[in-house]
Amino acid sequence: RAFGGLAEHTDWANVHAVREQVWNRVFPAMVRNRRGVLEDSFWYIARHTHLHPGQLIWLCNRIAQVARDEGTFPPEISPRAIVKGVRSLESEIAHSIMAPYAAIYPKINEVMVAAFRQAPARMRVADALKLYRKAAQVWPREYFPLDDWTLVTMAAEVGVIGKVVRHTAQYHIAQFRYHMDSELTFEKEEMCAVHPAFYRLFETPSDAADLRTVCPVVIAEEDDD
Numbered sequence: 001r002a003f004g005g006l007a008e009h010t011d012w013a014n015v016h017a018v019r020e021q022v023w024n025r026v027f028p029a030m031v032r033n034r035r036g037v038l039e040d041s042f043w044y045i046a047r048h049t050h051l052h053p054g055q056l057i058w059l060c061n062r063i064a065q066v067a068r069d070e071g072t073f074p075p076e077i078s079p080r081a082i083v084k085g086v087r088s089l090e091s092e093i094a095h096s097i098m099a100p101y102a103a104i105y106p107k108i109n110e111v112m113v114a115a116f117r118q119a120p121a122r123m124r125v126a127d128a129l130k131l132y133r134k135a136a137q138v139w140p141r142e143y144f145p146l147d148d149w150t151l152v153t154m155a156a157e158v159g160v161i162g163k164v165v166r167h168t169a170q171y172h173i174a175q176f177r178y179h180m181d182s183e184l185t186f187e188k189e190e191m192c193a194v195h196p197a198f199y200r201l202f203e204t205p206s207d208a209a210d211l212r213t214v215c216p217v218v219i220a221e222e223d224d225d
Contacts, residue, residue, distance in 0.1 A: 012053035018042070022060070031079040034087070037211050039170060041082055047196045047215050048086050050097055050159055050178045062089050090200035097197060101158050110138040112160055115151055116194060116202045121214055122164060122172055126188040128152055152192075156184045160198055162216065164191040171215035179218040 011017040023042045031041040045063075049055035063085030067073030070081055101108050114135035119128075129148035132139075139146045144154075155161045162176035163184060174193040177184045186192060193214040194204055 012056050013051070018056070026073070026075075026077050027082065028077070028079050031082050033213070034083060035206060035211055035213070037170070037213075041079070043215060043219055045082065045086060046219050047213075048090060049093060049197060050176075050195075051216075051218060052097075055093055055096065058093070059086060059089055062086075087200070090197065094198045094201040098158055098160075105154055105158075106140045106143050107138060108154070108158065111135045111140075111151075112155065112158070112198075113201060114138050116155070116160065116198070116204075118203050118205060119194065121196075121199070121204050121207065122191055122193045124188070125152065125186045125190050125192050128155075128161065128192050129188070152186060156186070159195055161192045161194055162214075164193050164214075165217055167212070168220075170212055171220070172212055173217050173220050174214050175217045179216065 010021045019042055027041045027045075029041060030038050031044050032038050033044060045059055046056070049059065063077060063082050064073055066085040066088070067077040067081040070078065072078050072081065095109060098108050098112060105111070112135075114137070115131040117134070119131060129152055132146060132148050132151035135151070136146060144150055152161070156177050159176050159178045162174040163186060164172050164174045166173045172193060174195075175184065176195060194202065195216070196214050198204065
């Protein structure tokens with residue numbers, strides 16, 4: 001509704017269609033993220049989701065509401081409105097990503113928050129394996145064992161963590177399970193990454209020495225096609 005009927009005619013699963021039919025019409029080309037780094041506005045919004053159509057529409061409508069409250073939309077959405085809108089929904093998006101897994105992994109929200117709270121955005125898998133101890137008090141042992149690989153396996157399946165596969169000047173590109181046809185496997189010495197959608201919920205700290213952030217590989221690959 002916020003985009004005058006565009007949502008009804010857009011293939012939200014097609015990155016290029018979304019860019020052409022929505023972003024290029026109403027969004028600024030660039031946005032300065034909360035760390036002060038300029039990045040493509042589409043990448044900024046998309047990396048805070050699992051590219052589920054509902055998540056994208058939810059964010060679009062919230063951003064439009066912020067822009068309306070600022071008195072700029074229609075016709076324009078400011079970079080500030082994008083950051084503010086995304087920020088206001090970050091934790092809700094994260095909870096919505098985990099919610100469908102609650103029937104399989106009871107207390108999944110509590111376990112993930114306890115384990116990954118204030119964990120680095122990127123870390124060695126060997127370090128991620130140690131995080132299960134932080135969740136011991138909320139871990140439902142009657143449903144699954146309290147151990148290192150159980151946590152990492154769950155986190156990968158839900159899309160909380162992925163595998164870092166390459167780097168660019170601006171991003172650490174990571175592969176996440178929601179864009180794969182097979183399981184995501186890890187070796188202890190590999191680097192894994194927390195999905196940006198969870199940064200606010202997990203209170204993920206910023207690395208003062210590295211202004212790059214994590215970007216899912218599906219966004220990078222689609223944008224390069």
